[in-house]
Amino acid sequence: MSGLFKGRTWWKRTDLKKRYDVVIIGGGGHGCATAYYLAKNFGITNVAVLEKNYIGAGGTGRNTTIIRSNYRTPEGIRFYERSMELFRGLSQELDINMMLSKLGHFTLAHTDSSVRVQRERGETNRLLGVDSRLIGVEEIRELCPELNLSRDVAFPIQAALYHPPGSVLRHDAVVWGYATGAYHRGVELHQGVEVTGIRKDSTGKCVGVETNEGPIDAGVVISAVAGWTTSVCDMAGVRTPITNHPLQAFVTEPVKPMLHKILVSASLHVYVSQTDRGEFLIGSEIEPYTTFNLRSTFTFTQHSSANALDLVPQLARLKIMRQWTGYCDMTPDYSPIMGETGVENFYLDAGWGTWGFKATAVCGETMAQMAATQKTPDLIAPFRLSRFADEQLVPEKAAASVSH
Amino acid sequence: MSHFSIRCPNCGPRACSEFSYNGEVRPLADPDASEEAEIARLWLRRNVTGLQRERWFHAAGCRRFVTITRDTRTNLIVAQPGEPAGDVAKHA
Numbered sequence: 001m002s003g004l005f006k007g008r009t010w011w012k013r014t015d016l017k018k019r020y021d022v023v024i025i026g027g028g029g030h031g032c033a034t035a036y037y038l039a040k041n042f043g044i045t046n047v048a049v050l051e052k053n054y055i056g057a058g059g060t061g062r063n064t065t066i067i068r069s070n071y072r073t074p075e076g077i078r079f080y081e082r083s084m085e086l087f088r089g090l091s092q093e094l095d096i097n098m099m100l101s102k103l104g105h106f107t108l109a110h111t112d113s114s115v116r117v118q119r120e121r122g123e124t125n126r127l128l129g130v131d132s133r134l135i136g137v138e139e140i141r142e143l144c145p146e147l148n149l150s151r152d153v154a155f156p157i158q159a160a161l162y163h164p165p166g167s168v169l170r171h172d173a174v175v176w177g178y179a180t181g182a183y184h185r186g187v188e189l190h191q192g193v194e195v196t197g198i199r200k201d202s203t204g205k206c207v208g209v210e211t212n213e214g215p216i217d218a219g220v221v222i223s224a225v226a227g228w229t230t231s232v233c234d235m236a237g238v239r240t241p242i243t244n245h246p247l248q249a250f251v252t253e254p255v256k257p258m259l260h261k262i263l264v265s266a267s268l269h270v271y272v273s274q275t276d277r278g279e280f281l282i283g284s285e286i287e288p289y290t291t292f293n294l295r296s297t298f299t300f301t302q303h304s305s306a307n308a309l310d311l312v313p314q315l316a317r318l319k320i321m322r323q324w325t326g327y328c329d330m331t332p333d334y335s336p337i338m339g340e341t342g343v344e345n346f347y348l349d350a351g352w353g354t355w356g357f358k359a360t361a362v363c364g365e366t367m368a369q370m371a372a373t374q375k376t377p378d379l380i381a382p383f384r385l386s387r388f389a390d391e392q393l394v395p396e397k398a399a400a401s402v403s404h
Numbered sequence: 405m406s407h408f409s410i411r412c413p414n415c416g417p418r419a420c421s422e423f424s425y426n427g428e429v430r431p432l433a434d435p436d437a438s439e440e441a442e443i444a445r446l447w448l449r450r451n452v453t454g455l456q457r458e459r460w461f462h463a464a465g466c467r468r469f470v471t472i473t474r475d476t477r478t479n480l481i482v483a484q485p486g487e488p489a490g491d492v493a494k495h496a
Binding site: 295 | 421446447449
């Protein structure tokens with residue numbers, strides 16, 4: 001087994017060139033996926049991914065690894081469904097075991113208004129061919145006997161939106177897979193290179209970046225930096241509606257497999273799943289105020305534990321093993337901001353709040369298409385930055401506000 | 405949630421969990437402003453890393469709005485309600 005790893009070249013540092021066709025700022029899942037699809041789908045390999053930290057240091061390694069496509073708006077559903085399609089064949093394509101487990105995803109409804117929202121989502125999903133439906137308490141009990149369906153709690157479960165294709169997979173493997181795939185097709189990955197400025201010519205067109213290792217010319221610059229979007233956009237003179245909020249999660253000690261579904265409760269603001277290693281992964285809602293402080297807090301552990309125990313009381317005696325925090329670049333309508341920015345040749349892949357990991361594959365594909373063809377792909381046109389000025393929002397709060 | 409306390413002019417120092425966050429201070433509506441300026445006022449945010457002038461609403465208390473200056477890197481409050489704003493960048 002160890003021989004398999006030793007025999008494999010992941011990626012190596014090369015010297016920075018003076019010019020690239022495409023420079024991607026941010027070596028997370030989205031950046032590496034974009035580089036991979038640029039090489040694979042368009043044969044563009046004169047590409048550099050610039051990462052100031054290490055590959056997968058940000059949200060890619062901090063999310064709770066759930067992928068699903070049971071969103072609320074047709075624009076959102078189509079987009080995330082394409083990502084699911086790509087993820088299904090990805091372990092084979094990139095030759096790395098992403099340990100995709102199709103567990104099935106429950107969005108639990110505890111109130112009448114929540115039941116109504118889940119029903120609406122289920123109907124819209126089915127109309128677009130996504131396997132998703134509202135189920136009652138009896139069916140929930142059959143599918144997930146571990147769940148506490150007692151009426152003797154503050155907010156008894158009334159129904160659930162059941163999404164059988166909802167899965168979890170290893171987030172590190174996704175970014176390593178894309179990075180390796182891109183590297184072996186000729187893309188350069190530069191860790192420890194920080195972008196310090198966006199260079200423009202006299203007409204205001206983006207022509208490259210400044211870095212801590214000197215200036216680089218670029219045909220196209222893509223910012224895929226999620227929580228650091230405001231810093232990069234400030235360099236380019238682009239303003240966005242994004243604000244940074246932290247999101248926390250924790251895992252318990254590993255135990256034998258017991259919970260076979262992904263549980264999300266919009267009313268209790270908590271979600272619970274058991275990883276392939278046996279740890280229970282519990283996450284919650286974003287913190288209510290903007291901050292750039294990534295300190296974990298006791299209040300979070302306390303509230304999420306209490307709410308998780310309402311759903312699965314069997315976890316009461318488990319010990320918490322690790323707790324961590326990540327940045328969420330939130331947008332007002334809980335949809336991403338992708339594509340043109342008003343600065344020519346500077347494209348944005350941002351506003352990934354709490355829904356970024358599941359979009360990794362489709363973002364890579366669409367942003368690569370955008371950079372290669374200089375045209376906005378239909379799939380991401382609804383997520384353009386100018387939608388706020390046009391008042392054409394894509395409201396996904398009902399499907400994305402409990403952060404998973 | 406990190407815990408810090410906000411000094412409400414009516415109620416005294418209270419936990420921030422009693423307040424709801426209302427975001428960074430923005431310019432007031434100006435009927436003569438251009439459409440572009442109005443769009444910026446409504447939607448665009450500075451999202452400051454550092455000292456930020458911001459509004460909080462004492463939702464679980466006297467229901468008064470207050471303005472404070474907080475360092476978003478440390479969550480330390482630099483100016484409580486009524487105190488001088490400090491060296492903050494002005495809104496756009």
